[in-house]
Amino acid sequence: MNLLEKVKNLFGFTPAEQEPNPSIITPNERSESAPVTSKSTQTGPPPAATLREQVMRFIIGKLRAYQNEPDTAPIGLRLSVLCTNPEDEDLYRVVLWTNQPGKFQAELARQLADNYITLPKNWQFEYAFFNDTLPDTTYREGNLGLFVVDKSKPDSSPLLARVIALVGQLEQDEYILDSAKNTTFCIGRGRTTQTASGRVRTNDIVILNDDDPGFDPQKGSGNGAVSRAHAAIRYDLVQNRYALLVDPGGLPAGGNKTKIIHPNDSRERADIAGMSYPLQSGDQIELGGEVMLLFELL
Template identity: 65%
Template sequence: MSFIDTLKTLFGLTPSRVDQPTDQPNDTEGTLPSPKPAPSGLPPAAQRRDQVVRFIVDKLRPYQNEPGAAPVGLRLCIACSSPEEEESYRVALRTNQPGKFQTELNRHLADNYISLSKNWRFESEFYQGELPDCTYREGNLGLIVLDGSKPDGPPQLARLVTVAGQTEQTEYLLDPTQQTTFCIGRGRTTQTSSGRVRTNDIVILNDNDPGFDPEKGAGNGAVSRAHATIRYNMAQRQYALLVDAGGLPASGNKTKIFHPDDRMERADIAGMSYPLQHGDQIELGGSVTLHFELR
């Protein structure tokens, strides 16, 4: 060190050393982002279902403890802003499981002392845009309450298609504008115990009928000549199956309805109406099966 530098040091004239910044470890390096918390509450479909149930129950409170004024049906109208929203409502209403949402809704209505007719029907319709005229409205939901005082719209066409056994026709159109009662039995005509001649509209072939195929009609003999009847209710726009004397267990026979949700219903009570829904299969005598479709 020179003499001048020594003097500068003695009198404190040397520049102070600037501390160099040191690299600090980055706490964020090598760390994973925190996961987003899972959404709480009901899943989207369950939320939609709860919304619909609360809406219907709330709007039907005028019918509490009024069994004499019970509606025969409900039509739910839903306005959707996108296909995704419509699909979420379809999942909520369990449209792929016919009758299941109606059963759940019926339980909620009963819990609130709201009675509907015995064979009441539930329908749902989706709209892109405005709702139609409804009995009740709230947001994007509308409810039309159907009563039995007058028909709601034109008669509902249906058809029966043979899926097991052999019938005179492979399918039958049910047109309520032509008739509202359709008799089912083996052979074209038969005489009942009262002496009246009954004419069947849905004919299961006898083994001596023209066109009978022993292979297709092997089980036809199990069907009674007067087995069952399908009736159409104009006010309710509803088809129902009634089992005639020949199709009852008392006559050594049986009749069943297989619903689309895999439920099986035994139709074994005389005079009782068994409502039919789209996709039902009617089994006669355990061997002939007719598929019911609305059109």
Template identity: 50%
Template sequence: MNNYQWVILQTMAFIDNLKQLFGLGTYPADAQPPAPVTNVPAPNPSGMPTTPRQREQLYRFMVEKLAAYSNEKDGLPTGLKLWVRCADTAEEDRMSVALYATQPGHFQDELSRHLADQYIKLAPNWTFSWQFVRDELPANCTYQKGNLGLEVIRPSTSKPLQIRIRTLTGQTTQTIYVLDPAQQTEFRIGRGRTVETASGRVRTNDIAFFDSGEPGFDATRGEPNQSVSRQHATIRYDAEARRYRLMADAGGLPANGNKTKILRADDTVERADLPGVGYTLSPGDQIELGGEAKLLLEAI
């Protein structure tokens, strides 16, 4: 055999080995093909996304719920506690992996970067912890979504958040009202300064639209504010969340012929037409009463 024939044989042998390596060739009679893979993970019966999707879900949930704190300077949250409802131990194990349970502080560090990207600030040296539950998420969760709950821990000495209300349409006893939760936490809106309710009690409207027979009403500025009910709505301060919420009173509900809306700063509209429900207010929002009167919320 000459050198040329030897090279040809060696090349053919090398090609055969490559075919067998990638499953393209035939196996010798005395060889066995590799056993099929049997350790494929079983489907996740809980429906909870697996890591790293599970971890990203946690980041999105907390960043979304903490967006309200992006413009705050005082009384920043001093801690966060994540609550997770898990169906079984296996689910808790998967969530522990998503939370870097074996690397203390790592999840909090990554969460800090996500918050910083959205200009969300927390107090220096803020704390983070989590806890699993099997039944219901605790009532003290500041925010909830699906199986996740977030408790926002705030300093007990947080300064109440003041806000300014400016009348845009309609005649009110003042052009500007300053809401100060240090003085009171509920601010009633309606037509007339004082109103006798169905129970016989007297209601005082803090943001009062003039009635036609009241001193101060100026007929040259338009018709009486008949679109505003005498018991139209209430603005309530939520000290825990440091937020204001609007609640439609009996006279401000569609059932009584009136409507209450929130015209958001982003041009969306939210109807405040469910009794007992508090609708969150933010600076830049406008409150529309009866389709005509409008109040503007301004930051101080």
């Protein structure tokens, strides 16, 4: 303490206590008033868009050998997906746009073309989910498998089948399906109809409408329950079998229903758009709860 301060103290002049400046924050105060929190790490499966790109890259990468080789390009692809739980399968259904039939195939074709891989106009794309193990495939990576069918592989003999009506009335007594002549056989009420897109659809397996020639009101009393664009039977060249695909008019979302009754009396609801339901000889296909068709291999 210097002489001046001693004099001030002697006469009672003491300096006022300094109050802390609220604008000055010490390091300890800073850490208490503004704690730093770490961002939580996002867990769970990747978003569908990211996973979709991974699937696309897998397929495109395995088809590099066909770049600039349109004459030997594959005529069919079948994607197998191993899903260990229902959540995985739900995610891959979003990835493959199962509720928008044909969209994934169209996008895949576009990306293949960008990579100089041109597939035939009528090439087929199928997918299937598996819970235990993947089937035999041409290529495999992680939980994905790809089976490739190209022109260099020997063609199998045509697969023949027939469809008749057990309940309801068809335009013909029976329809013969020949995979060598056609690969998709549309089923619906009436010969032709116009779809929501404006496209005119021609049915190959015709359920008679009540104003069609030869309609029998007693025999075809339940025909009206069938949609004009109800379903289709498609030949799967990869698996060499026929499968049922349900069109929007045959789905619950369209106010309708479709079922398959197998020879062992088990029932399978066909209610997912774009899903292939394999058919075996002796299967009965129920349309709208009123018409029953019999599918048989020849």
